[in-house]
Amino acid sequence: MAARPAPGGRADYRIFREHSTRWMDNDAYGHLNNVVHYALFDATVNGWLIEAGLIGPARARIGLVAETGCRYHSEMAYPDRIAAGLRVAHLGTSSVRYELGLFRNEAELASAEGFFVHVYVDRATRRPAPLPPDLRAALETLR
Amino acid sequence: MAARPAPGGRADYRIFREHSTRWMDNDAYGHLNNVVHYALFDATVNGWLIEAGLIGPARARIGLVAETGCRYHSEMAYPDRIAAGLRVAHLGTSSVRYELGLFRNEAELASAEGFFVHVYVDRATRRPAPLPPDLRAALETLR
Amino acid sequence: MAARPAPGGRADYRIFREHSTRWMDNDAYGHLNNVVHYALFDATVNGWLIEAGLIGPARARIGLVAETGCRYHSEMAYPDRIAAGLRVAHLGTSSVRYELGLFRNEAELASAEGFFVHVYVDRATRRPAPLPPDLRAALETLR
Amino acid sequence: MAARPAPGGRADYRIFREHSTRWMDNDAYGHLNNVVHYALFDATVNGWLIEAGLIGPARARIGLVAETGCRYHSEMAYPDRIAAGLRVAHLGTSSVRYELGLFRNEAELASAEGFFVHVYVDRATRRPAPLPPDLRAALETLR
Incomplete structure (x- = not known):
C-alpha cells in the first residue's frame, strides 16, 4: 500500500454533530x-439536511447514495461519545461529495475519515437532475 | 426468580424461516x-406477512407493534444460521400475539423464545380497528 | 387484550442517560x-455498569441477559434525542431486574417502557452465583 | 463526476456467500x-476467514480494517436474499484488499460493489506484520 x-x-471540518454509541456497536474485538x-456518517449528513429543511416528501428531487468510503485511523469503542465533522468537498451539477471525520471524545485527531456521495434525481423519473438551488446554496456554506 | x-x-412452531447472522451481530462477549x-423476530413476522400479501401500502389497516419480549435460553453466535419458528398464540378483535422460537443450526431446542404483539389500526385515524378478515383467516393457519 | x-x-425512574438516534434506526414506516x-436499553444498563466499575474482565462473576421486554406507547423517530430512565425493580439472590423508560426529546411521558433481567454466573463455570456485594450495594441506589 | x-x-467473483436481509435493514425509503x-461485506470476509480457520484467538497476527468503500448501482430491499461475491484484488506484504459484489436474488449484475482492506499486525504490539503464510496461500485462491 502507498x-x-x-x-x-x-x-x-465545518460543522459537528454529536453521536452516542451503543454497547452493541462493539464487536467481538471490543471496539x-x-x-x-x-x-x-449517514446520520450526520441526513441530520444536517433535515435541520436545514432540505429533505422531505414535498421536495421534487431526492438524493440517492452513489458511493461511500472510510479510512480507519484508530480505535473507538462504546461508551465513547463521537463528534462527527462534516464538510463539502465537491459540488457537481447533480452530485455532492460530503467528507466526514469521526472524533473520539475530546480527541483533536480523527479516528476515522470518509466520504458520502449523493446524486440528485427527479423523484418520479429517478433520472439525474441538477441540485436544487436552495440545497446548492446551503452546501456552499459547508465548503 | 420463579x-x-x-x-x-x-x-x-408452525412455520420456519431461515436467517443468516452477521459478524457485527456478535457483541464484545463474542455471542x-x-x-x-x-x-x-421482526424479520420473521413481517416476512410471513409479505409473502402472504397481508402488508402493503394498499391496505387500509396497519399493524403497530404494541409489545415484544424474549427469554434467552442459551448462546448463539455468528456464523450460526438461525431457524425462526412462528406460531399464533392469541387472536383478539384487533390484535394478534405471535410467538417465536430461535433455533441454532440443527438444534432441536430453542436458544431463545419470545413474542410480538401487533395491534391493528385504521391507517388514517390510527384508532384500533378489527383485524381484516383475510388476515384473520391466514393467522388461523398459524395456530 | 387487557x-x-x-x-x-x-x-x-432514578437515573437518565441520553442517546442520539440514527437515520437508519427509522424503518420503512419512518419511525x-x-x-x-x-x-x-442495552446501552443504558451497560453504560451504568461501566461507569460504576461493575463490569469488566477482572470480575469473577458476569451478568447474562435472561429476559427482556418492551411495551410501545407512542412513536419516536430520528432525529429525536432519547432520554433513557433506569430503575431497579427486583433484586434476587443472583438476578436483577432493571426497568427502563424511553422519553422522546422533552416529553414527560414515556414513549416506551421495558425491562432487562441479568442473571449472574461464575465466569468459569457459568453456574448461577450470588450478586457480588459491590454490585448489590450499587443496585440498591437505583431502587 | 467522472x-x-x-x-x-x-x-x-471467486466465491459466494448467501445472506438474508431483515425488515429493519430497510430505511425510511423502503430500501x-x-x-x-x-x-x-464484513460478514462475508470474516465468514470466509472463519471457515478457512484463519482467524481466532490462537493466532499471533490479526487483521485490522484499514479502509472500506462501496459504490451503489441499484436498489435492494428486504425481503431480498443477497449473494455476496468475494475476490482478492491485491496482496501486499502485510495487507490484503478484498473486493466484493452484492447480487440481489437471481440478478446477474451487482447491485453494489466495494472493497475491504485488512492490515495485519502483531496481536501484542499492534505493529504491522507480514501476512501469515497459511493466510497468504489461502488468499491466493481468491485471486
Whole structure:
C-alpha cells in the first residue's frame, strides 16, 4: 500500500454533530465495528439536511447514495461519545461529495475519515437532475 | 426468580424461516447480542406477512407493534444460521400475539423464545380497528 | 387484550442517560423500528455498569441477559434525542431486574417502557452465583 | 463526476456467500440502507476467514480494517436474499484488499460493489506484520 494519509483535525471540518454509541456497536474485538462508522456518517449528513429543511416528501428531487468510503485511523469503542465533522468537498451539477471525520471524545485527531456521495434525481423519473438551488446554496456554506 | 420455563422444541412452531447472522451481530462477549434476537423476530413476522400479501401500502389497516419480549435460553453466535419458528398464540378483535422460537443450526431446542404483539389500526385515524378478515383467516393457519 | 397500563413519567425512574438516534434506526414506516428500543436499553444498563466499575474482565462473576421486554406507547423517530430512565425493580439472590423508560426529546411521558433481567454466573463455570456485594450495594441506589 | 464504472457480474467473483436481509435493514425509503451493505461485506470476509480457520484467538497476527468503500448501482430491499461475491484484488506484504459484489436474488449484475482492506499486525504490539503464510496461500485462491 502507498503511504497512508495522516488523520485530519477538527479544524478541517465545518460543522459537528454529536453521536452516542451503543454497547452493541462493539464487536467481538471490543471496539466499534467498522460498519458503525457509516451509520454515523449517514446520520450526520441526513441530520444536517433535515435541520436545514432540505429533505422531505414535498421536495421534487431526492438524493440517492452513489458511493461511500472510510479510512480507519484508530480505535473507538462504546461508551465513547463521537463528534462527527462534516464538510463539502465537491459540488457537481447533480452530485455532492460530503467528507466526514469521526472524533473520539475530546480527541483533536480523527479516528476515522470518509466520504458520502449523493446524486440528485427527479423523484418520479429517478433520472439525474441538477441540485436544487436552495440545497446548492446551503452546501456552499459547508465548503 | 420463579423457575424458568424449559426451552420449546421445533414441533411447538408452525412455520420456519431461515436467517443468516452477521459478524457485527456478535457483541464484545463474542455471542449474538440480545438485541439481534428481536431483529430476527421482526424479520420473521413481517416476512410471513409479505409473502402472504397481508402488508402493503394498499391496505387500509396497519399493524403497530404494541409489545415484544424474549427469554434467552442459551448462546448463539455468528456464523450460526438461525431457524425462526412462528406460531399464533392469541387472536383478539384487533390484535394478534405471535410467538417465536430461535433455533441454532440443527438444534432441536430453542436458544431463545419470545413474542410480538401487533395491534391493528385504521391507517388514517390510527384508532384500533378489527383485524381484516383475510388476515384473520391466514393467522388461523398459524395456530 | 387487557387494558394497557398508562405510560410512566420521568419521576418513575432514578437515573437518565441520553442517546442520539440514527437515520437508519427509522424503518420503512419512518419511525424508530421496534428493535432499536432494545439497543437503547442495552446501552443504558451497560453504560451504568461501566461507569460504576461493575463490569469488566477482572470480575469473577458476569451478568447474562435472561429476559427482556418492551411495551410501545407512542412513536419516536430520528432525529429525536432519547432520554433513557433506569430503575431497579427486583433484586434476587443472583438476578436483577432493571426497568427502563424511553422519553422522546422533552416529553414527560414515556414513549416506551421495558425491562432487562441479568442473571449472574461464575465466569468459569457459568453456574448461577450470588450478586457480588459491590454490585448489590450499587443496585440498591437505583431502587 | 467522472463516468461511473458499469456493474460487475457474478463471473467477476471467486466465491459466494448467501445472506438474508431483515425488515429493519430497510430505511425510511423502503430500501436497504447504505450502511447495511458494509455489514454484508464484513460478514462475508470474516465468514470466509472463519471457515478457512484463519482467524481466532490462537493466532499471533490479526487483521485490522484499514479502509472500506462501496459504490451503489441499484436498489435492494428486504425481503431480498443477497449473494455476496468475494475476490482478492491485491496482496501486499502485510495487507490484503478484498473486493466484493452484492447480487440481489437471481440478478446477474451487482447491485453494489466495494472493497475491504485488512492490515495485519502483531496481536501484542499492534505493529504491522507480514501476512501469515497459511493466510497468504489461502488468499491466493481468491485471486
